[in-house]
Amino acid sequence: MAVKIRLTRLGRKKKPFYRIVVANSEAPRDGKFLEIVGTYDPLKNPVEVNIKQDKLQFWIDRGATPTETVKSLLCKCAAEAPAAE
Numbered sequence: 001m002a003v004k005i006r007l008t009r010l011g012r013k014k015k016p017f018y019r020i021v022v023a024n025s026e027a028p029r030d031g032k033f034l035e036i037v038g039t040y041d042p043l044k045n046p047v048e049v050n051i052k053q054d055k056l057q058f059w060i061d062r063g064a065t066p067t068e069t070v071k072s073l074l075c076k077c078a079a080e081a082p083a084a085e
Contacts, residue, residue: 005059005066017041020070022059040073049077
């Protein structure tokens with residue numbers, strides 16, 4: 001079973017909100033998932049990305065691969081973390 005870290009869309013029409021989840025790569029976008037590891041709100045200014053680092057690292061250590069979109073969110077989140085301190 002290939003496991004991916006990807007986005008699941010929530011919210012209503014024209015008001016997206018996403019969960020960052022760990023799911024089977026063959027499951028539908030908004031289908032079953034194994035665990036929620038964070039959230040992403042693109043409508044806030046600046047965008048809001050919340051990630052549970054311990055859960056994320058747990059799944060990456062077990063072979064879960066993030067999608068390109070999640071990789072870019074992780075890079076943005078990592079780049080903003082030192083600036084916030």
